[in-house]
Amino acid sequence: MEHIRTPKVENVRLVDRVSSKKSALGTLYLTATHVIFVENAPDTRKETWILHSQISTIEKQATTATGCPLLIRCKNFQIIQLIIPQERDCHDVYVSLIRLAKPVKYEELYCFSFNPKLDKEEREQGWMLIDLSDEYKRMGLPNNFWQLSDVNRDYRVCDSYPTELYVPKSATAHIIVGSSKFRSRRRFPALSYYHKDNHASICRSSQPLSGFSARCLEDEQMLQAIRKANPRSDFIYVVDTRPKLNAMANRAAGKGYENEDNYSNIKFQFIGIENIHVMRNSLQKMLEVCELKSPSMSDFLWGLENSGWLRHIKAIMDAGIFIAKAVSEEGASVLVHCSDGWDRTAQVCSVASLLLDPHYRTLKGFMVLIEKDWISFGHKFNHRYGNLDGDPKEISPVIDQFIECVWQLMEQFPCAFEFNERFLIHIQHHIYSCQFGNFLCNSQKERGELKIQERTYSLWAHLWKNRADYLNPLFRADHSQTQGSLHLPTTPCNFMYKFWSGMYNRFEKGMQPRQSVTDYLMAVKEESQQLEEELEALEERLEKIQKVQLNCTKVKSKQSESSRPSGFSTSDNSTANTPQDYSGNLKSFPSRSPSQGDEDSALILTQDNLKSSDPDLSANSDQESGVEDLSCRSPSGGEHAPSEDSGKDRDSDEAVFLTA
């Protein structure tokens, strides 16, 4: 490929981020899609593969005696540090990666070359796994109040919306089109979720172009129609997910928010979620904390607080909780918007849906949810996740935040989700990987034009095929946590929200719990299943033999090998058996003797600890001066028995000895 200046560099060092002393020597390869590092160690030949599309930043650091360091930060929070012996090679790799990490055409992305060896039919089936029209059917639509509208056929009204949309039955094409003209980017109110238990719904749109005083009759009628579609409630909530100040500022640009006086029977509510720029900076700050070499507890907590990340997560959750409560407890419909209605609105609608409907907490339901609230409603995946080279100010971890919200909920409701943490992590990975076509482009329209479904594969089929890896062993379809809405406490409960080290530090294995309860329980369940089968088989055979014996017929029955599964190991022995990375101050314990003070290793037994433990090195060295080199002073060189040593008569010291 033309952008690769050097396809292969030898004698490259891959530095272990946690203990800088450890590094692996190997060969670096650049391919059209990956950076690959292959370790030289003949027994392992461990390989590290990095997709170009995962690369977030590349940093060339000052050349040292050992070579030229290259720091690669990835969008899945992996950080790779390479040391390339020759400056020129390093520069070539750097320049190549800069270009490779920022493709300019969709066709350069991995999904167009990725070939999982499936035939055409399998690929097509894969794309059919998740079908939104089935989903609306599942919700109970169409019905007396809601109908499928073809107003956006061929994207005639709104090019960032899907063509198939549900709208209130009383909303005529005239009203919809009129309303769309009064909304940013013509994103008119459309149905996101219908709660068939009580007819309340969640609709979404962009902000109205109300400015300081503008009105739109059709838009007012549109909201009225949404209210009417829920006969049990005489009002709807309009939730603006922006901070009030932001919304007000928009008025000056002819945009803004609904004036309660103009719309009959709406209750207007601001829920301040910050914009994409604030979120981008917040993540950046949090990642800086995660990257700290050996932070103290205070460094970490202070940095976490300062990043504001958990505050933002909580704001999104609070908005979702508010909407879910309005729908399930008050039976009121809610219209949600932010500015364009494709970031915060997507977050909040999907969190609310997840709280309300247990279906979205299943493996397939969660795929449907992302398909519905994110992919179909025109969340700008390409811009937000920087798949193609673009404006860096458009990049923001919007769906990452949603995924984290789901994880926070999983922590609170351990039995409520059919999937596990790994599922979330893999989805996050593939949003950035561009290995599958699902998240390409900024809208359905663009995806259609690119013929994504004919040229790429679907992630959902891939995840579904491997679903055994993604199951939560605690999930039971008949468990109380899997029924109905999830109810969160009304008190602030800040302490509910925790740092997700499984995501943001996931490549630092030493920081994660060393034994996985999920994997253990899955293994137990699998064994139970096999036991059930064996039990059945044994019972059958027993019955047979007993029958045979009754008939006094000797039948030689073959003793089949009992196929007990090999059991399950709770611990990853290799990791459990090595001192972990006592990062913080310590990274890993040094494996060498601590007496060989090595200034470079900021490890437990060094500097602060070992050296300063010799008081003579500090200012007030008095009687003990000259003992810094203990090994030389060892009177017996450690060869004599210790008791002999202390039994020696030392006249000179007698004076200070204690006479007991």
Next chain:
Amino acid sequence: MEFAELIKTPRVDNVVLHRPFYPAVEGTLCLTGHHLILSSRQDNTEELWLLHSNIDAIDKRFVGSLGTIIIKCKDFRIIQLDIPGMEECLNIASSIEALSTLDSITLMYPFFYRPMFEVIEDGWHSFLPEQEFELYSSATSEWRLSYVNKEFAVCPSYPPIVIVPKSIDDEALRKVATFRHGGRFPVLSYYYKKNGMVIMRSGQPLTGTNGRRCKEDEKLINATLRAGKRGYIIDTRSLNVAQQARARGGGFEQEAHYPQWRRIHKSIERYHVLQESLIKLVEACNDQTHNMDRWLSKLEASNWLTHIKEILTTACLAAQCIDREGASILIHGTEGTDSTLQVTSLAQIILDPRSRTIRGFEALVEREWLQAGHPFQQRCAQSAYCSSKQKWEAPVFLLFLDCVWQILRQFPCSFEFNEHFLVMLFEHAYASQFGTFLGNNESERCKLKLQQKTMSLWSWVNRPSKLCQFTNPLFEANNLVIWPSVAPQSLQLWEGIFLRWNRSSKYQDEAYEEVVNIIEYNKELQAKVNILRRQLAELETEDSCGRPSEHP
């Protein structure tokens, strides 16, 4: 009853009780010598049965003639009683205050408690030093039991029996005791069978400003080293603090006099710093009004997790010296009764699979905390709510339990006990019907005749019906050393203790139940399959031999 004079109003009707997670309930409040009881009149069942000794602080306020008493417990729970009538309320409040701060230990509940369960094994005899020593004696002959402290004369805070190097006689021990803080001469804490290295612990050496020495001390410490080996002295104080201690007659081992030993200073906080930290943390957890930033900032300002990290790090260091460096260690701080014990006991959790079993952990608490002379009576006298701060109060044991919980969280399948077990130990250390945690050391316990007059906590715990509540369903014996991560990202607030009364644990409890079900079901199947296999095998041998099998 001697408490009668303290109980001015033994009974008040129409009292309303408010507590976390339960609807308010109206009932009759009764005060007894040791309990505060509230029973709702309808069905005559007790809604609340609270030990006075569990009460840390009370607040009272009045609106008209309706009095309100807010009771803050040592387990961090806060409950509220609305009492009609100002006089009744004042009486109740003053009685609670008096009864929850009894001066004499012998008036405490354990001396009155009569167990309603059958004692299967008397916990007072469950962990005798001789038995513990036997575990080592098969592996080494370098150590012996010493009865030098039989009358508690050499070291008042040591048990009568200690393990010391064989080559050191009792006379030498007496001399060493005079050179160590509180007479706490170096004794064996743990013998690591894998490589014969040991953990010793002691009080600080009394070197003073003029650098006193003690030949016997040097001899004793060196006697623990094998030929050609070196050791580490881990001082749990920073160098600065250790140096300052010299002015008060204390000090540290000068490496010139202990040439085979290398000293490492770590900084583990003590006393009021820890107590302050606990108070701040509990305050932060109870304050639900603040926003996310305030919460994180208060969590940070409490420094609780910093202490956890510090203690765990030091314990890891100790374990590393033993297992990775193949070096013996001596651990001490000042007295050797607090941070020293945190480190020695946590190092054993890391190194020794036995201490991760229920029985082994009990033995560890018995050996490294109770017999080792951690002053429970002083340290656990008050908890996070008490305003009258005494300098000897400190959540040292709670920090230890928290560290164990952190390791348990990282190795969820390597411990035989579960979180409830740790929570239970915390509760009983602060308020209990059992005598186990009374007194400050074995000498005091002996004088109080606890063995004769009170019941041991272990007698209650070590019964199958109780043990099953404390057994970790995920446990699979793991004979390896377990190295926890001490990175801030890996350490978490112990919700089971600190948020216990601030958030419902319903969903977590359900998850735990699910885990138990999955594992129980598996065991059931296993048993069934085994029975059938055996039956089948029998039948088939009958078949092939033509006669019944002799060995079913």
